[in-house]
Amino acid sequence: MTPARVLIIGAGMSGLSCAYHLKRDFLLLEREGEPGGLSRSIQVAGFTFDHTGHLLHLRHPYTTRLVPRLLKGNLLTHQRNAWIYSHGVFTRYPFQANTFGLPRKVVKECVEGFLEAQMVHIRGRPSSSRISFHEWVLATFGNGFGRHFFFPYNQKLWTVPPHVLTAEWVAPFVPRPTVEEVLTGAFTDQTKAFGYNATFSYPQRGGIQALAWAFARRLGIRVRYHTEIVQIRWKRQEVVLSNGERLRYQWLVSTLPLPRLLETMEELPSSLRRRAQQLRWNSVLCLNLGVARPHVSDKHWVYFPERQFPFYRVGFSMNFSPYSVPPGCSSLYVEFAHSPATQLDRFQLFPVALQGLYRSGLLQRSDALRVIQWLPLPFAYVIYDRHRTPAVKDIFNFLRRQRIVSIGRFGAWKYSYMEEAILDGKATAEAIA
Template sequence: MLKTDVLIIGGGLAGLAAGSALEGKKDYLAAEREHRPGGLAATLTKGRFRFDYSGHLLHLRWPKTSKLILAALRGNCARLRRDARVYVHKSWTPYPFQANLSGMPDKVKAECVSGFLKAYKAGVRTGDGTETFSRWTRRVLGGGISRHFMLPYNAKLWQYPLERLTTEWCAPFVPVPKPEEVIEGAYGRRSEGLGYNTVFHYPKRGGIGALPNALARGLGGLRLGLEVESVNLKKGVANIRHFGPVYFRRLINTSPLDEFIERAEDAPAEVRRAAARLRHNTVYVLNLGVRGVKSDMHWGYFPGAEFPFYRAGIATNFSRALAPRGCASFYIEIATAGTPLDLASAETAILKGLKACGLLKSSSQVVEKLWLKIPCAYVIYNRERAGALPVIFDWLKTRKAQSIGRYGAWKYSFMEESVKEGLEAAEKLLKRW
């Protein structure tokens, strides 16, 4: 029978950060079901290529976590200036669309600028997050920008009715420009500084997986290939597949919250009902190794219905070391509401789309491919989420358990935030031991 002070479910960035903060202070077991650490921040090798789970770029905002991440990477990190674009009406224009309409046909530009100014004149720029996305975007960004980019792009990404999607997630992710920036971006200079990701970091070698690999080194309590099948928080015991029971005093969960509650034997009915109301989409990523690519672009957004994907990027423009000499690598993302994707026909449609926008000349350029599936990719900000989370978290508090990370906390967040939450969860636990 195994006993530990702290059981951590998951060895992604949140679990690794929690483990690193407990190392040498408490006995802990970080159980990761895969045979590699990193969760979504892992990098896989296929042939002579290294592929991430789509673009995974480091947006560093907080001093403590920035320092920890950069120290872990020990100089294996480049700082890059974003080159992101949007492909609309058969033209490329820089991202963000709302502040860079210069590449659009005159009629579209006029519709977007006049719609924005009309919305701006009507006042009330912010919202409290409860407004639906379809209403918010029309009210704040205007009819044109909404029709040509915001509505079709977000419908493709979220795979959820935008009339029911709330807007708590918008503030950091959807830049709202000033009127002069919209006019300048349409008729004058390119607007570069808007959005959360104008500058980002990425490992020079090893893909984003270099970060979790570095964090995992020296973690005495990390165990790979251990899947937590069930937990009983009241009794302080977890059952691990092919391993048996593990007794713990405190628990930190980083696995998807809905699945975790399903596995919690002692969760009361109202907590189960709350978890059953949570929704997420699924993302399929086609990674391609490609010869003879000319573009310097980092990634592009594709709102048009003629493209099955919402975003496509060129990972070798973050790091040349991801592909052999003379080759580039693409990642192309398709979201679904959970229905299985027919990979063969999706691939045909993707190649057609890449050729239509000029990123690829011929399918014969493709020399390697790897499909990756992210079953729980973006948590859905539906009305039910706001009501369900307090019910679940209040119960977890009574059991002295914490659920953190992008999926444990059920939010739209980034790698750095998972690291931050891992550190904070461990610190909280040590303080109140």
């Protein structure tokens, strides 16, 4: 094969999209034996599991045309049915717009704190780029919402205290209801849809990986699986594979997690090594359960802010597609976040998780589990602390000069979703072409 002008590392959504939009002169290298990265699916005993819920939030006109075309009609669209479980009751997502049903004291604290925060900020809102997430929550929603949802939930998800996080990532992920909406949602069961993911799509068959395969099938032999990059000799514009083979490039598009990319680059200047050490992230352990009972819940997913529950979210894949479970069965994914430096003890965690599922009524003690499967996600959420943005800026300035483009959720080191990965891949292909 003649050398490719562009080498792409990683066949996740961003690498696949970059290759698809380049059309020619590329070679896509993937360590695993199949495409998809985090957007892969696993079939076990008739159940289809993803690497925790992976739902398509398509808002851009381009992806809303491309994805259905690639999937050739293999796509279902849903109105989100997401909830929060706290104080022993389920309330609608988002918490800040739907306190109806919570104990009166909790509703009062949330609404009072919210109104106080609104009064203070009639004089001017703080910019989310300069303050901590803790300060941003107090200024935007007040102490009640902070104490009853934002602080405990985000501490559990990000694994660092809210004052360590910046507020750079909050748009579009945290909906901001108006005063009227907060009050309506405190006194009535408000069903209004909020946020970027109020509707979502999901493949009818094949799990989320159906989309990765739809891309990959169009790329033919220019994808090499079981091919791991172990070193990047950037001064010679060459990569070294685990089998010792060397490949030259004119452009290198990497979707590796940024710290891993920098580790593989030989002779990296020490200032950049120091920057790389400042990048922080969390890991997620996903517990997939196949349950021998139909319709264990009608919900799509539920958030758990309280510390008594070791997981931060539980979702129900059979409500994304009925074909993700065998007839008469249900399926749950249970998400636990942890620091990459600590491994969770699955034997200790499992009974505690089951107790939590029983206590919230999502499972019954009589439920038979047909499948119990653990999936570790070593890179899950990039931690936005005060070092992240200056470090990323310096690293990207350097990479650009070496004709290395680092894209995707972990390549660009950001909080993003599959649609953005597809658009990043397209934009990179166009810039290179």
